[in-house]
Amino acid sequence: MTIPSAGRPPLISEDDRDTAVRRLQEAYGEGHISHEELETRLHQVLTATTHSEFASALHSLPEEDAGTTSTIAAAGGRIKRRGAWRVPRTLKVVSAFGKVRLDLSRAVFEHPAADIELQLGTGKAAITVPRDAVVDVEGLHTGWKDLLYKPRQPSRPGGPTIRITGAMGFGRLKIRHARR
Incomplete structure (x- = not known):
């Protein structure tokens, strides 16, 4: 943006x-x-x-497959996704300031891996991932506050791989695994 x-x-x-x-x-x-x-x-x-x-x-290029890439953007306010929603292969989340809340615990993953690219200015963000998800945060750069995430071993094989990349300015990102 x-x-x-x-x-x-x-x-x-x-x-x-x-x-x-x-x-x-x-x-x-x-x-x-x-x-x-x-x-x-x-x-x-x-x-x-x-x-x-x-x-x-x-010009004249075929349109991108809308099912594989999606963008959620807001200049301010809240971005919130929860419940049974479809997670695209690549999800871009862009917010200048405000709160971001992504609950992936009941989301439908159509691909074995999902890339979530965060471009956040200020404000806080929270992501809840499925209990058996494997989370990779190596590509995420935080500016002001550290990332709050405690990795856990998947309870059963076959969970989605979630790669979180991008940059955060002055906010904090908290990632947690769902309890159920």
């Missing part, structure tokens, strides 16, 4: 560029564009300074 500055157009974020590069590589791998077109579009994505230049590199 880019936050526009007064009088200047919004910048293209590194996440946007990374996503665009991945989409171009997938389109090439699936035969939608040629090798030469891939090189031209990659150069365009990596050197674009305006959103129109950036968007033109992605």
